[in-house]
Amino acid sequence: MERSKQKQINQNENSAINGHFDGRVKIPGWSAGGAAGTPSTAPSSSVMESWREERTRSLEDNEMSLPSIAAAYTSILRGLGEDPQRQGLLKTPWRAATAMQFFTKGYQEKIIDVLNDAIFDEDHDEMVIVKDIDMFSMCEHHLVPIFGRVHIGYLPNKRVLGLSKLARIVEIYSRRLQVQERLTKQIAVAITEALQPAGVGVVIEATHMCMVMRGVQKMNSKTVTSTMLGVFREDPKTRDEFLTLIRS
C-alpha cells in the first residue's frame, strides 16, 4: 500500500475546501501553546490548515438568508411541476430551507468552542477507540444525504479528550456539504491538532444516497474511507489492532 507523505493542503486555493468563503478565513484565538501547560510541539503549517477550515455562520446569517432560500425552494417546486399552493406543500419551502440549514449547521460551529475545556491530562498511553458514531452528511455534488458510521481511535500522549467531544468533532465536519474522503481527513486532522496524540485513525463507512436513489442505483453498496496519522500510519501492528477492534 503506497502512501505519500502527508500532503500540504494548498494554501493558495482557499476556495478549494469547504469552510472557506470568498477567501475570508477566520483564524481562531487558539495558539500553539493555548491550553494549559501543553508540551510545545508547534504544529506544522500543513496541519494548521484544518483550523482554517472553519467558518462561523451565525444564527443571524441563517435568519437573514432564510427567505431567499425558501423562495428558491418554491421555484424548485414549480420547476418540478408541482403546485406549491396545495395543502401539503404550503409551508414546504420554509421547512426545506430550515432543514437544509440544519444539515449544514457544521458551518456555524468552531472546533475550539466544542473542545476547549475537555482535554485532560491523563497518564494513559493505550489506544482509545470510540466506534459506531452515526454520521449524517450531505453530498456536495448532488445535495443528497450520505449516512453511515464513523470509528475513531487514537493513541494519547498524556492528554485525553472527553469522549463525546470526538462525536462532536464528527458532527461539526459532517454537517456540511462534504466529500467522504475530505470528511475523514478533516476529523483526523482536527483530533491531531487538538491533542497532539501519538497517532489517530479514522474509518468511515457510509451509504451514499446519490448512488442508491439515482444514478447507478446500487442498493447495498457502501463506501469505506480511512485516514491514519502518526503511529497508526507507520506501525502496521497498531493499525491492525485498531482495525480488529472496530470490527468486533
Place this chain on the structure above:
Amino acid sequence: MEYQKAAELNGLCNGKILTVDSKKVAVQHKNEISRKEAEDESRLPALEAAYTTILRGLGENTDRQGLLKTPLRAAKAMQFLTKGYHETIYDVLNDAIFDEDHEELVIVKDIDMFSLCEHHLVPFFGKVHIGYLPSKKVVGLSKLARIVEIYSRRLQVQERLTKQIAMAISEALQPVSVAVVIEAAHMCMVMRGVQKMNSRTVTSAMLGVFREDPKAREEFLALTKGAQ
C-alpha cells in the same frame, strides 16, 4: 373511505383543478400527466438558478471546485427523484394484464422504495409489500414494482403513497382485493428534528376482502413477514 379533493393530492398541478369522483381521485386521471418528459430540459436553468441561490444562502462558495457543477447535478437529481410525475399507470400496465384462471393470493414483497418527503424535501425509503387476490386477471409481476416506482418517485406522504398504489392496482385489475404494506425510514426524522435513528413508519392499505376478512389479512401478513 374519504378522499381529499383532487387538488390536494400530488399529481395535479400547474393550477388546474379537476373535480372527479371521490373514489377515482387517488388514481391519476387517465391521460393527465403533470409533467412531460420533454419539458424537463427546458426547466433545468430555473432549477439550477434556484440551487445556486440555496448554496449561497447556506454560506458556501459556489466557485469552489467541488461545487462548480453542483446546481446542475442537484437539479437533474431532483428531476430524477420526481420522475413519477412523467408517467401514468396506463402507460406502464396496458399490455401486461393476462387472463389466468388463478384465484389464490399473489404477493410481491420487499420492493425497495425511495421517495421524497413533501414536507422537508428529504428522502424516505423502505420496502413495499403488495398482495392481491386476482379475479381471473393477473398482472405482470414487474408491473407491480413499476407502479410503486411511479407513485414513489414524487413528493409524497407515506399514507398517500400506500393508498395510491392500492387504488391503482384496484382500478387496473379489478381484483377481489388488494393489500399494500410499506415500511420506511424517514430521513426527516433520522437526520434532523427528533433524530431517532431506528424508528420505522409502517402504513398499510387493505381493499376488498383483505379489509373484511381477518383470516385473509393474516395470511398476507404472515407471508410478508416471513424470511425478511
